[in-house]
Amino acid sequence: MVDPVTLDGEQTIGTFDEKRAADAVRELLIAVGENPDREGLRDTPARVARAYKEIFAGLWQTPEDVLTTTFDLGHDEMIVVRDIEVVSMCEHHLLPFHGVAHVGYIPAESGKITGLSKLARLVDVFARRPQVQERLTTQIADSLMRILDARGAIIVIEAEHMCMSVRGIRKPGAKTTTSAVRGQLRNPTTRAEAMSLILS
């Protein structure tokens, strides 16, 4: 058994236990009144366990793991990547929420920037965990500020929550927008410029 790892100095977790997850899914099937031994469900517990391992893979990664490649391009102005597809799991119901993330930052004066794909990877590190949309948004912003020494960061996430569409209040199509703004992007003019890039 691997030692528990500490992520972002805030979270201590164990390993993904595939057998335990499969046993739990089997129990769940029994609890809902199904027969987990019927042919169609026989492989389901193991399959669901593998799916959860993938869906929650972000629990095994740190933002530092993906923001490794940095260049000094002498570019110290705002960079925005729009419409990064995001799929995460609401921690209240373990149902997906999905939508898009827009990620912008102002690099450190040194011009330390990261590869564009790394911004999408950063989104995934935090999305692939049991989440709430607000925390997902702030964790991305805080990582950019901390790891890239960014002078500013702005993250906007628009998502639809399955827990609001397929159960409970049942309002398909309702979208939730969250934002996190840090550093120089709190300045109203800079923020407005970022928002115009995000919304364009």
Ligand SMILES: Nc1nc2c(ncn2[C@@H]2O[C@H](COP(=O)(O)OP(=O)(O)OP(=O)(O)O)[C@@H](O)[C@H]2O)c(=O)[nH]1
């Ligand atoms: N703020 C926030 N709330 C969320 C998120 N995902 C789900 N929720 C909400 O979490 C709340 C949980 O409320 P509870 O009253 O404990 O659970 P519930 O009885 O299943 O609530 P209903 O969904 O209203 O039926 C619900 O209002 C969800 O809509 C999220 O990312 N952020």
Ligand SMILES: [Zn+2]
């Ligand atoms: Zn939910």
